[in-house]
Amino acid sequence: MLGSRLEFTPLRLPESAQRLRAEVRAFIQAEIDAGLFNPDIPTDDWEIHRQFARKVAARGWIGMTWPKKYGGQERSYLDRYVVNEEMMAANAPNSVYFTADRQSGPTLIKYASERMKAEVLPKIIAGEACFCIGMSEPDSGSDLFAAKCRATRVDGGWKVNGSKIWTTNAHHADYMIGLFRTSPPTKENRRHGLTSLLIDMKAPGITCHLIHQMSGLRDFNQVLFDDVFVSDDHLIGEVDGAWKQATTELAYERSGPERFLETFATLRNLVGLAGSEPDGRTAEAVGRLVAEIHSLRRMSVSVAGMLEAGREPVSEAAIVKDLGTIWEQELPHRVRQAAAYFRRDSENYDHFERVLNFHSRIAPKLTIQGGTTEILRGVIARGLGLR
Numbered sequence: 001m002l003g004s005r006l007e008f009t010p011l012r013l014p015e016s017a018q019r020l021r022a023e024v025r026a027f028i029q030a031e032i033d034a035g036l037f038n039p040d041i042p043t044d045d046w047e048i049h050r051q052f053a054r055k056v057a058a059r060g061w062i063g064m065t066w067p068k069k070y071g072g073q074e075r076s077y078l079d080r081y082v083v084n085e086e087m088m089a090a091n092a093p094n095s096v097y098f099t100a101d102r103q104s105g106p107t108l109i110k111y112a113s114e115r116m117k118a119e120v121l122p123k124i125i126a127g128e129a130c131f132c133i134g135m136s137e138p139d140s141g142s143d144l145f146a147a148k149c150r151a152t153r154v155d156g157g158w159k160v161n162g163s164k165i166w167t168t169n170a171h172h173a174d175y176m177i178g179l180f181r182t183s184p185p186t187k188e189n190r191r192h193g194l195t196s197l198l199i200d201m202k203a204p205g206i207t208c209h210l211i212h213q214m215s216g217l218r219d220f221n222q223v224l225f226d227d228v229f230v231s232d233d234h235l236i237g238e239v240d241g242a243w244k245q246a247t248t249e250l251a252y253e254r255s256g257p258e259r260f261l262e263t264f265a266t267l268r269n270l271v272g273l274a275g276s277e278p279d280g281r282t283a284e285a286v287g288r289l290v291a292e293i294h295s296l297r298r299m300s301v302s303v304a305g306m307l308e309a310g311r312e313p314v315s316e317a318a319i320v321k322d323l324g325t326i327w328e329q330e331l332p333h334r335v336r337q338a339a340a341y342f343r344r345d346s347e348n349y350d351h352f353e354r355v356l357n358f359h360s361r362i363a364p365k366l367t368i369q370g371g372t373t374e375i376l377r378g379v380i381a382r383g384l385g386l387r
Helices: 015-033 046-058 077-089 098-111 114-125 243-254 264-274 280-308 314-338 347-365 373-383
Strands: 131-134 150-154 157-165 175-181 194-200 206-210 221-231
Touching: 015 046, 015 077, 077 264, 077 280, 098 114, 098 131, 098 175, 098 194, 098 243, 131 221, 150 175, 157 175, 157 194, 194 221, 264 280, 264 314, 264 347, 280 314, 314 347, 314 373
Parallel strands: 131 175
Antiparallel strands: 150 157, 157 221, 175 194, 206 221
16 A cells, blocks of 8 residues: 555646736847857856846746745746746756756755855845856766765864766756765665855866767866865854755656656757648647647646645656656657658758757766656655655
8 A cells, every 4th residue: 555645736837927927038039049048958158147147137037936035026936936937948048047947956945054045045036146056976977865975074064075966957057055065874774974064166276177978068066075174154054964855856857847848849840840731740740749848748737836835745746757768868859750751951950950859869878867767766765655
């Protein structure tokens, strides 16, 4: 008998969210029309990301759900969902603020000191603070219980030694929220001994080594810590008790539309190439893909509704991430199959092929980032009382 049940309550976005969607879509289209970014292939030009962050901040679309006393607007998670969905579908250059807006800010709001909140949160809302996440390690991957990167008590704070890996945009980041080993795990509690710290990424002793990817993008890093001092006031939550904080953070990370939209440009280009009167084979393939992405989206919106209600849907978020990343990983291959009988002697097809080739090279990483499929299924099994 299952120990608990999963819940994806159907949820329809309110009319206010749809009005916001139109506003965001118009803003994005104006940026595209001005040639500021390409909606088919994301850019890693950091200056473009910085300029875009300032524009988004000026419209009040960063930290939308956060308390007003920190500069937020206390808007709903559904409003934030709409903004995020439109940005992801258009491959908008949102890397400066995206991680901070999605998970680092909410983690600080819930667990950090008032001094830290007052210092850091307004910078995020202004589009001026970039965060990275320090969880995975070279010898343990997504198994966070096995973390070895160590923070040792010293006078006035901690000394951090070890490394983190697959750390997105660490070479650009201002801050990292990292999960560090501060005590050994106990026989009774493998979760014991992990502590969260806010790391100043410009501190002495931090080195970032870029990891090359097949796509040509360079956003992954291995981060090395060599006697990096972190003051006591940068502690987040409880010493040795950060596992609960980490699972809360991952609920934010794993459930959004970014978990099924990263290769969406291939589907958009397939529809454009097929035209308004596709043949029966193509229409069936497109219809199947659209039905599947609609189902994933409904699940993701449901999780946003749970976050809005103050819940922590860890298992449901893991399901969205598991199913969503497998789907978006397979999408370029399925799009290529659907386009197998298209004419190839046109400029439009050449562009389609470039987009498809780029996203085919992105796809292999998708089931790894944010937690591997194997780890996610363990989380789901625990949520169901099966382990």
